[in-house]
Amino acid sequence: MTTDNDNNRATTELEIIELVAKQHDYFKTGATKSYQSRIDNLHKLKAALIKYEADMHAALKQDLGKPEFESYLTETGFCLHDLSTTLKKLKGWMKPKWRMTSLLTQPGSSRVYYSPLGVNLIIAPYNYPVMLTFAPLIAAIAAGNTVVIKTSEMTPTCSAVIRKIISEAFDPEYIAYIEGEVNETTLLLQQKFEHIFFTGSPRVGSIVMSAAAKNLTPVTLELGGKSLCIVHSDAKLDIAVNRLVSSKFLNAAQTCVAPDYVLVHKSIKEAFLSKLKDRIIHVYGEDASTSPDFARIVSDNHFQRICALIDPQKVIVGGQSDAETRYIAPTVMRDVTLADNIMSDEVFGPVLPVLEYETLDDIYKIVDQLPHHPLACYLFSESSALQLEIMNNIQSGGACINNCIFHAANHHIPFGGVGESGMGAYHGFDGFECFSHKKGVLKTASWLDNPLTYAPYGNKINLLRKFMK
Ligand code: NAD
Numbered sequence: 189m190t191t192d193n194d195n196n197r198a199t200t201e202l203e204i205i206e207l208v209a210k211q212h213d214y215f216k217t218g219a220t221k222s223y224q225s226r227i228d229n230l231h232k233l234k235a236a237l238i239k240y241e242a243d244m245h246a247a248l249k250q251d252l253g254k255p256e257f258e259s260y261l262t263e264t265g266f267c268l269h270d271l272s273t274t275l276k277k278l279k280g281w282m283k284p285k286w287r288m289t290s291l292l293t294q295p296g297s298s299r300v301y302y303s304p305l306g307v308n309l310i311i312a313p314y315n316y317p318v319m320l321t322f323a324p325l326i327a328a329i330a331a332g333n334t335v336v337i338k339t340s341e342m343t344p345t346c347s348a349v350i351r352k353i354i355s356e357a358f359d360p361e362y363i364a365y366i367e368g369e370v371n372e373t374t375l376l377l378q379q380k381f382e383h384i385f386f387t388g389s390p391r392v393g394s395i396v397m398s399a400a401a402k403n404l405t406p407v408t409l410e411l412g413g414k415s416l417c418i419v420h421s422d423a424k425l426d427i428a429v430n431r432l433v434s435s436k437f438l439n440a441a442q443t444c445v446a447p448d449y450v451l452v453h454k455s456i457k458e459a460f461l462s463k464l465k466d467r468i469i470h471v472y473g474e475d476a477s478t479s480p481d482f483a484r485i486v487s488d489n490h491f492q493r494i495c496a497l498i499d500p501q502k503v504i505v506g507g508q509s510d511a512e513t514r515y516i517a518p519t520v521m522r523d524v525t526l527a528d529n530i531m532s533d534e535v536f537g538p539v540l541p542v543l544e545y546e547t548l549d550d551i552y553k554i555v556d557q558l559p560h561h562p563l564a565c566y567l568f569s570e571s572s573a574l575q576l577e578i579m580n581n582i583q584s585g586g587a588c589i590n591n592c593i594f595h596a597a598n599h600h601i602p603f604g605g606v607g608e609s610g611m612g613a614y615h616g617f618d619g620f621e622c623f624s625h626k627k628g629v630l631k632t633a634s635w636l637d638n639p640l641t642y643a644p645y646g647n648k649i650n651l652l653r654k655f656m657k
Contacts, residue, residue, distance in 0.1 A: 199366055201375050207364055208379040211307045211334040214361040221304060221332045223282055227275065229329050229358070234271045236357040237264060237322065240349055244318050247345040251317070253484030253513075258438060263318035266597070270323055273599045273616055274330050281330070281620045284629070292640075292655045295633040302624040304332030305406075306382030311373065311396065313388040314342035314486050315442040315536075320387045320410075321350055325363070327619030328385070334362050338376060341369045342486050374399075381405050383623065387444075388412075390560065390608050408612030408622055410444070411605050412534045413560035413585075417447035417592060418551060418578065421455045423568035427590065429463045432568075433471055435592035437518045440483040441538040442490075445564040445586070445593045448534060449524070449541045451551055457544050461522055464542075465505040468518050476517045477510065485514040485537060494537030497530040506538070526557055534560070548577065555582055561607030566592045585609045 219225060237244075241264050248254040248263060284299035308328050312321040321339055328335045337354065339347045347367045354365040366372060377384075377399035386396045387410040400407045419428050436447050452460045472479040485491045491514045498507055498519060506519030516538050524530060524541035531541065545551050555562070565584035569575060575589050585605035586595045596603050596615075604613030614622040640648060640655065 199368065199372060199375075204366070204372070204375050204379060207336065207360060207366075208307060208381070210361040211336065211364065212380075215304075215306050215334045220329075220334055220362065223279060226278060226330055226332055229362075230271060230275055230278075230326065232357045233322070233326065233329065233353075234268065234275075236353045237267055237271070240353050243349045243352075244346065247343075247349045248318065250345040251343040252315075252439065252442070252486055253482075254439060255481050255483065257481070258483065259318075262439065263316055266319045267322040267326065270326050270599055270615075274326055274620075277617065278330055278620075281617055287628075289630070293630055293632070295636055295638075297631050299629050299631075301627040301629055302331070302620070303627055305623055305625055306333060307380075308333050308335045308623065309338070309376055309379075309381045309384045310335055311338045311376075311384070311386045311388065312340060314340035315439060315444070317343040317346040317350065324385045324387075324614060324619070324623075327614055328623045329363070330620050331623035333383075333623055336364045336366060336376065336381075338366050338368055338373055341367070378402075383408070385614075385622070386410065393610070408614070409605070409610045410603075410612075410614075411563070411608065411610040412444050412536070413563040413605065413609035414448040414531075414534055414558050415445055415562045415564040415566070415584070416555060416582075417450045417566040418545075418568065419450060419452045419456070419460055420567070420569035420571070420574060421453040422570045422574075423456070424570065424590075425456065425460060425463055428568035429460070429467045431591050432566075433464070433467045433518075435594070436540055437468075437472070437482065437538055438593070440485060440516065441540075442483070442486060442536055443593065445596050446536075447540070447564075447566055447592050448562075449531065449543060451543050451545050451554065454544045454546050457542075461504060461520070461542065464520055464540075468505050468520070472518055475508075476506070477508070477513070477515050482518070485516055488514065490514075490537065491516065494535070494539060497535060497537070498539055499528060499530070502528075526554065531558070551578075552581065559608070561585070561605070561609045563605045563609035564588070564593070564595070583607070585613075 244264050245256050245259045248259045284301045287298040289296050289298045310324045317339055339350055351365045354363055380403045383406050384400050385408045390411045393409045393411045397407050472482050476482050494516055495509050502521040504520050504522050506517035508517040519539045521541045524543050562584040565582045565587045567578045567589050583606055588595045599616035602613035602618035603615040604610050612622055
């Protein structure tokens with residue numbers, strides 16, 4: 189594990205303690221708080237991201253076999269787009285927001301003020317190493333904080349570029365980069381931060397939350413889960429299949445919001461499966477290992493784990509793999525039930541189990557029996573009544589109607605999980621809020637001194653009842 193100025197040795201506990209202390213001191217100077225300093229630092233980050241865009245794409249290719257188009261769409265381009273929105277909107281976001289003032293607290297006016305939280309720890313996972321490092325960082329800078337960043341040990345080439353970007357653009361007392369494995373993260377988690385923003389698995393999310401509890405540090409947890417995709421009998425099947433294939437197999441399905449499994453209505457199942465198979469072959473060819481548009485699995489462990497989920501008896505397309513290049517073909521399994529291994533945990537790989545349903549109750553029972561709250565729920569249906577029914581009755585972090593995963597690309601809506609798929613949300617203004625303290629401020633007028641709540645109370649309680657109705 190390395191620091192920004194030394195690539196070849198582990199960061200010691202003392203260095204971590206000193207780094208966090210320096211960030212606390214720097215935060216206390218107030219240097220991060222003004223609108224202008226936030227804007228200047230966002231511009232510095234933007235310049236560095238542009239300068240190293242090609243290096244990041246090469247690193248993503250090296251670590252994950254990610255096609256350049258996907259790297260731009262979901263990593264560098266995503267962050268640049270996020271930066272543009274933030275730069276444009278920040279002045280408005282920072283302004284105190286007017287709220288109603290209740291009768292009891294009149295005469296007066298009320299506002300919400302946004303203040304930075306302080307020193308933040310951001311921990312990123314391996315699957316979108318660039319986006320999941322920089323998107324929270326953009327929000328943290330916009331909200332006026334200092335940050336220590338820890339990326340995943342599984343994407344070392346990306347980590348090297350991220351280290352370069354951070355250390356060139358910022359001083360470590362403001363934004364510091366630490367690359368590390370479990371030991372270093374454990375040391376980091378023992379420090380006092382004002383906020384920890386963690387993206388990763390529910391298992392590690394729970395470790396992070398336990399460590400944070402010792403210091404009463406608030407956490408934002410962006411976790412995983414089994415995101416479902418419902419294809420109803422009235423869905424426009426070609427559109428459903430096109431969107432499902434492109435969102436599932438993006439980044440070889442190492443995407444937290446990838447449709448994990450499909451629930452297809454019994455009446456259209458055969459037509460759906462046939463179109464799904466044709467579409468996969470159309471997009472990636474008969475042999476997807478030769479496609480320039482298909483990524484690879486990050487590690488041997490994940491490769492073995494995903495291969496073990498494939499039941500050859502149920503495969504209708506794909507199923508091939510190559511351990512040396514960590515290639516797993518885009519694969520669909522039909523007639524899957526909850527008893528199949530693949531339904532016991534998040535797939536996080538290019539294998540798509542398809543289950544069938546007849547009634548809405550079938551859907552609810554399946555979702556209910558799975559261990560995690562879904563991070564996302566997708567519905568393909570032309571019926572507004574069904575859309576409303578599913579959005580109201582399936583609890584998920586986010587959702588798309590007649591699409592998959594693209595809710596995460598819209599910076600104007602919150603992105604986050606619910607229950608075991610996470611807590612807290614970010615993106616756009618919600619990201620700014622996530623890294624801010626919302627201070628409710630009541631300003632009471634001094635032209636009147638309302639004696640209603642002063643003792644002696646006498647029989648003022650009757651009047652009070654009217655004010656508090
Ligand atoms: P992970 O939980 O294994 O690792 C995430 C981070 O935690 C890494 O930086 C890792 O070094 C660190 N870590 C690992 N073990 C640790 C420990 N014992 N103590 C402290 N830190 C530790 O996750 P991953 O495998 O890198 O990523 C895949 C998971 O992340 C999936 O579950 C996926 O759904 C989830 N994810 C969620 C989102 C989201 O936005 N909700 C986005 C991407 C990934």
